[in-house]
Amino acid sequence: MTGELALDARGLARRYGGRWALAGVSFTLGAGQALALVGRNGSGKSTLLRLLSAALKVHAGEALVCGADLRRDADAVRRRTALLSHAAYTWEALSARENLVLASRLLDQDRPQERALRRLEEVGLAGRADDPVASFSAGMRKRLALARTLLQEAPLVMLDEPYGALDPPGFRLIDGIVRALRAEGRSVVMATHQVERGATLCDRGLVLEQGRVAWEGPAAELPANSGLLRGSEEGA
Amino acid sequence: MAPALLLQVPPPGIVEGGWEYVVAAYAITAAGFLIYAASVFARHRRSEEEEK
Amino acid sequence: MILPRLASPNLAFALVALGVLLLLAGSYYGLFVSPQERYMGDVQRIMYVHVPSAWNALLLFTLAMGCALAYLWRGGWGWDAHHEALLEASAVLSFLLCVQGSIWAKPTWGVWWDWDPRLTTTAVMLLALLGILALRSAVDDPEKRATWSAVATIIAFVDVPIVYFSVRWWNSLHQMQSSPETVSAPFIVPLRLNAFGVLALMGGLALLRARVAARRTAKELGPALPPMPAGAALEA
Amino acid sequence: MNVFRAALYKELLLQWRTRARVLSVVVFGATALLLMSFAIGPDAGALRMHAGGFLWLALLLSSTLTLEASLEAETEQQALEGLLLLPVPPTILFYAKALANTLQLALLGAVLVPVAIVLYGAETARPLALFGLLVLGAAGLAAPGTLYATMTARARAKQTLLPLLLFPLVVPVLIAATKASSLLILGDPMRQLAAWLTLLAAFCGIYWTLCGLMFGLIVED
Numbered sequence: 001m002t003g004e005l006a007l008d009a010r011g012l013a014r015r016y017g018g019r020w021a022l023a024g025v026s027f028t029l030g031a032g033q034a035l036a037l038v039g040r041n042g043s044g045k046s047t048l049l050r051l052l053s054a055a056l057k058v059h060a061g062e063a064l065v066c067g068a069d070l071r072r073d074a075d076a077v078r079r080r081t082a083l084l085s086h087a088a089y090t091w092e093a094l095s096a097r098e099n100l101v102l103a104s105r106l107l108d109q110d111r112p113q114e115r116a117l118r119r120l121e122e123v124g125l126a127g128r129a130d131d132p133v134a135s136f137s138a139g140m141r142k143r144l145a146l147a148r149t150l151l152q153e154a155p156l157v158m159l160d161e162p163y164g165a166l167d168p169p170g171f172r173l174i175d176g177i178v179r180a181l182r183a184e185g186r187s188v189v190m191a192t193h194q195v196e197r198g199a200t201l202c203d204r205g206l207v208l209e210q211g212r213v214a215w216e217g218p219a220a221e222l223p224a225n226s227g228l229l230r231g232s233e234e235g236a
Numbered sequence: 237m238a239p240a241l242l243l244q245v246p247p248p249g250i251v252e253g254g255w256e257y258v259v260a261a262y263a264i265t266a267a268g269f270l271i272y273a274a275s276v277f278a279r280h281r282r283s284e285e286e287e288k
Numbered sequence: 289m290i291l292p293r294l295a296s297p298n299l300a301f302a303l304v305a306l307g308v309l310l311l312l313a314g315s316y317y318g319l320f321v322s323p324q325e326r327y328m329g330d331v332q333r334i335m336y337v338h339v340p341s342a343w344n345a346l347l348l349f350t351l352a353m354g355c356a357l358a359y360l361w362r363g364g365w366g367w368d369a370h371h372e373a374l375l376e377a378s379a380v381l382s383f384l385l386c387v388q389g390s391i392w393a394k395p396t397w398g399v400w401w402d403w404d405p406r407l408t409t410t411a412v413m414l415l416a417l418l419g420i421l422a423l424r425s426a427v428d429d430p431e432k433r434a435t436w437s438a439v440a441t442i443i444a445f446v447d448v449p450i451v452y453f454s455v456r457w458w459n460s461l462h463q464m465q466s467s468p469e470t471v472s473a474p475f476i477v478p479l480r481l482n483a484f485g486v487l488a489l490m491g492g493l494a495l496l497r498a499r500v501a502a503r504r505t506a507k508e509l510g511p512a513l514p515p516m517p518a519g520a521a522l523e524a
Numbered sequence: 525m526n527v528f529r530a531a532l533y534k535e536l537l538l539q540w541r542t543r544a545r546v547l548s549v550v551v552f553g554a555t556a557l558l559l560m561s562f563a564i565g566p567d568a569g570a571l572r573m574h575a576g577g578f579l580w581l582a583l584l585l586s587s588t589l590t591l592e593a594s595l596e597a598e599t600e601q602q603a604l605e606g607l608l609l610l611p612v613p614p615t616i617l618f619y620a621k622a623l624a625n626t627l628q629l630a631l632l633g634a635v636l637v638p639v640a641i642v643l644y645g646a647e648t649a650r651p652l653a654l655f656g657l658l659v660l661g662a663a664g665l666a667a668p669g670t671l672y673a674t675m676t677a678r679a680r681a682k683q684t685l686l687p688l689l690l691f692p693l694v695v696p697v698l699i700a701a702t703k704a705s706s707l708l709i710l711g712d713p714m715r716q717l718a719a720w721l722t723l724l725a726a727f728c729g730i731y732w733t734l735c736g737l738m739f740g741l742i743v744e745d
Contacts, residue, residue, distance in 0.1 A: 017429060018510025055605050056745050057431075060513050078611035089606025091534075091597055093541040102537070105530035106610050132541075152610070254331035254395040261334040261391045262315060265341070268384045269311075272377075273304065273493055280297070280496045283503040360741065415692035422688050426679040436675050439738045440689060443668060446730060447693050454696040454723055458703060 006031045006156050006187035007052065011061030013211075014047050021047040023211035024061060029204060031066075031155075034178065034188040036198030036219050038226045039208035045191035046086060048208065049158045052189070053083040066156050066187075082152035084159045088145040090133045096120060096144050097129040103148050119147040123173065138165040143173075150177070157181055158189045163197070175201060195223050292366030292502055300495040307489025314340075314481025322474045331395045338388040340483035342406070344490055345381035346448075348374050349413065353445040356438035365505050366498075368434040371441065372424060373497035375417055377490045382414035405456040412451045416444040430508050528616050531607075535624030538597050546628065549589045553632060554639045556582040561643055568645060575646035576705030580698055583633050584665065588687050590628055591669045594621065595677035604674075604743060618739035622663075622670040622732070629662035630655075648708045653717070657708065660724045661701035667728065668693050671735040675742055700724045 007029040014022045022044040029035045037045050050056045052065055054074040062069070068076035090099050100116035109115060120126045123143040128136070133144065142165045149157060162174045171194075178201045181188050192198050198219060199205065205222035207215040215225045318336030325332035352374035359367035389407040390400045401407070420440045427433040539546065560578040564570050598604040607617060634655060640646045648654050669690055676685040704720040 013513050015510070015513075018508055020510075020513060023514055053609060054611075055609055075611055075613075078609050081609075083609060085602070085605075087602035087605065089603050089609075090601045091538055091603050092600050093538060093597060098537065102530065102534050103606075103610065106527055106534070106607065106612050108526050108530075148606075254329060257391050257395050258319070258330055258333045261388050262319070262337060264387050264391070265337045265384050268380065268387075269489060272380045273489070276493045276497050276500075279500045283500045284297075286507075287503065412692050412695050415688075419685075419688040419692060422681075423675070423679065423685060426676075426681050426685055428680075432678075435741055436679075439671075439742055440675075442738070443671070443731070443734060444693060446734060447696070450696045450723075450727060450730070454699045457719065457723070458699045 006066055009063040012051055012063050013060035014051055014056055015059050020211055025213055027206055027216055031187055032185050034182055034202035035204045036202040037191040037206050038195055043208040044211040045208055046160050049160050049191055053081045053158055054078050080154055081156045082149045082154035084145055084149040084162055086160055088141045092134040095130045095132055096125055103151055119151050123147045142166055156187045160191050163194050195226050199223055294499050294502055295495045300492045303488045303492030307485045310481050310485030314478045314485050318478030322478055334392045336478040336482050339479055340486045341381050341385045343483055344486045345378050345385055348378040353441055356441040359434055359438045369498040369502035372501040373494040375420055377494045379417040382410050385410045403459050405452050408455045409452045413448055430505050531616050531620035535620050539628055545593050549586050550635050553582045553586040553636050556585050557639050571644040575640050575644035575709055577702045579640045580701045582636055586632055587629055587665050587669055591673040594625055595673045599677050614740035614743050615736055618736050622666045625666040625670055626663045629666055630659045633658035646709045650708055654708050657704050661697055663728045664697035664724055665694055667731040667735045696727050
C-alpha cells in the first residue's frame with residue numbers, strides 16, 4: 001500500500017447489456033479523505049460504488065483501491081472496502097443479531113456476538129435485535145445494512161444513498177458515523193442527493209452525469225456546481 | 237475405430253427386406269438437414285439485411 | 289459494433305455445397321452400389337447415415353466444448369458465437385441420430401426404442417444440449433449468457449462418457465458382441481463419403497450460424513465506449 | 525476453515541428457519557411416491573421391485589424444490605453479492621451450500637424410505653448401507669444442483685430451467701442409485717452393489733471438483 005491515495009480511478013467504465021452506465025470515470029481521492037458523489041438518478045453513482053467495491057466486473061479502465069488493483073486483485077479490494085448498497089445483503093429469515101453475527105464469523109473476526117451487539121446499539125437497533133429481518137421497515141433495514149457495513153471495519157467505506165428511507169434522527173446518525181469514520185482516519189465515499197450534507201461532511205465533491213464526471217472540486221463548492229438542486233427543495 | 241461406434245446387432249437371425257425403413261431413415265435425415273439449412277440461411281439473410 | 293473475426297459467408301456456402309455433393313455421392317453409393325450385409329440385409333444401409341451423424345454429433349459437441357473452454361480462458365465473442373452455433377448443430381445431429389436409431393431398432397429388434405447405451409446416451413446428450421440452449425435463451429446479459437452456458441457445456445460434456453458407461457452397465461444383459469461388417473471397402477466408402485459430407489454441411493451451417501450469433505451479440509453490446517473528452521480510456 | 529464452518533452454519537441455520545418449507549417438500553415427495561404406485565397397479569411384487577426407482581425419482585423431483593429454496597434466501601436481498609464482498613471465497617460458499625443441500629436431501633431421503641417401506645414393502649436387511657447410499661446419491665444431486673440453481677435463480681423462467689439442466693446430467697446418479705437401492709431391497713446375490721457405489725462415488729468425485737472450480741465464474745456480476 002502506498003498510503004497516499006485511497007482511490008485512483010482511470011477511465012473506469014461498465015455497461016449493462018448495450019448501455020454504458022459508467023462511461024469512463026477518472027478521479028483520485030487521498031487516504032483519509034471523504035468524497036461526496038452527486039448526480040441525478042441513473043447518472044452512474046451506484047454503478048461506480050459497486051465497481052469500486054468489486055461487486056461488479058470492470059468492463060473498461062482500471063483503478064487502484066487502497067493500493068489494490070481492482071482488475072487483478074478483486075479479493076484484496078473487497079477486504080479493504082465496505083459497501084452500504086441499495087440491497088440490504090441480509091437474510092430475511094434470520095434476526096438482525098444473527099445476520100450480523102454470521103457476517104462477523106464469515107469475516108473471521110473474534111467475539112462475533114459482542115461485535116454484533118455493539119454495532120446494533122450504534123445504529124439504534126438493539127431493541128429489535130432478535131426480531132426477524134423480514135418484519136423490518138425500510139428504515140430499519142437501512143440501519144441494519146449500515147451496521148453490517150461498519151462491522152467490516154474497512155479502511156475505505158462507501159455509502160450509497162445513506163440517508164434514503166431514514167428519519168431525521170437517522171440523518172444525524174449518518175452524519176455522526178461519517179464524522180467518526182473520518183476521525184479514525186478512514187476514507188469515505190458517499191453517494192447522496194443531500195448535497196448540503198455532503199458539502200459539509202466531505203472534502204471533495206464529484207458530480208456525475210450520464211456516466212461521466214461533470215464536475216470535480218472541493219466539496220464546499222458543490223451546492224453551487226452540482227446543477228441538481230439549484231433553487232429546489234433541499235433536505236427533503 | 238468404426239466398429240466401436242456402431243449399434244450392436246443380435247447374433248444369428250437374418251433381417252429380411254426393410255427397404256421401407258432405409259427409405260424412411262434417409263428421408264427423415266435429408267428433411268432434417270434441409271429444414272435446418274433453410275432456417276440457418278433465413279436467419280443469416282435476416283441478420284445480413286439488418287446490418288444494412 | 290464490435291464484430292469478432294469470423295469466416296466469410298462464401299467459405300460457409302462452399303462448405304455446405306461440398307457437403308451436399310459428398311452426401312449425395314455417399315448416399316448413392318450406400319443405397320445402390322454397396323452389397324447387402326450378410327445378417328442385416330438392406331437395413332444395414334441405415335448405418336451409412338447413422339454412423340456419420342454419430343461421429344459428427346460428438347465431434348461438434350467436442351468442438352463446442354473447446355469453444356466454451358476458450359471463451360472462459362481467453363475471452364472473445366468469436367468463441368461464444370461459435371459455441372452457440374456448434375451447440376445447435378450438435379443438437380440437430382443428436383435429434384436425427386435418435387430418430388435414425390429408433391428406425392434402425394424397429395426391424396432389428398422389433399421395437400422403436402432399445403435401451404442401447406449409444407442410443408440412450410444420444411438421447412441424454414440431446415436433452416442436455418437443449419437445456420443449455422434454453423439457458424442461453426433465458427439469460428439476457430451477453431457476458432452472463434456466454435459464461436454460464438460455457439460452464440454448462442463443460443459440465444454436460446464430462447457427463448457423456450459417464451452416462452454411456454452407466455447405461456452400459458445398467459443394460460449389461462443386452463450386450464451383444466457382433467457388429468455389421470463395416471471394415472471391407474464397399475462398406476467403408478459410403479461411410480467415409482457421408483462422414484465428411486455431414487462434417488462439411490454442418491460445419492458450413494455452423495459458420496453461418498456463428499455469424500448470426502455474433503451479429504446479435506454485437507447488437508446487444510451496443511456501441512463501443514464513447515471516446516473520452518480528456519485523458520485515456522482503456523478499453524477492455 | 526473457520527470461514528467454511530461459518531458458511532456451513534449459515535446454510536444450516538437458514539434451512540432450520542425455513543423448515544416449514546422443507547416440511548412441504550417432504551409432503552411433496554411422499555405424494556409423488558404414492559402417485560407412482562398407481563402407475564404400476566396394486567401388485568405387491570411389482571411395487572417392491574420398483575420401489576428403489578420410485579424412491580429416487582421422488583427424491584429427484586423434490587430436489588429441485590429444495591435447491592431453488594436454498595438460493596431464494598440468497599437472492600431476496602442479494603445476500604450472495606454481500607457474501608462475496610465480505611469477502612467469502614466462492615469456493616467456500618459453494619462447498620458449504622452443496623454440503624448443506626446434501627444433508628437436506630439425504631434427510632429427505634431418510635424420511636421417504638419409511639414411506640416407501642409402508643407403501644411398497646421395501647424393507648432392507650441393511651438399513652445402514654441404504655443410508656450411506658442416500659448420502660452418496662444426495663451428494664451426486666447436490667453438487668451440480670447447487671451450481672445450476674445458482675445460475676437459474678438469476679435467469680428468466682427459473683422454474684423450468686433448473687430441471688431442464690439438471691435432470692439429463694444426473695442420469696448416471698439416478699441409474700446407479702436406483703440399481704443400488706434395488707439390490708439392497710431385493711437382495712444382492714451377484715455382489716454388484718460395490719460396482720454401483722463406485723460409479724456413484726466417481727460421479728461425486730468428478731462433479732464436486734468440477735463444480736467447485738467453476739462456481740467462482742458464475743457468481744460474479
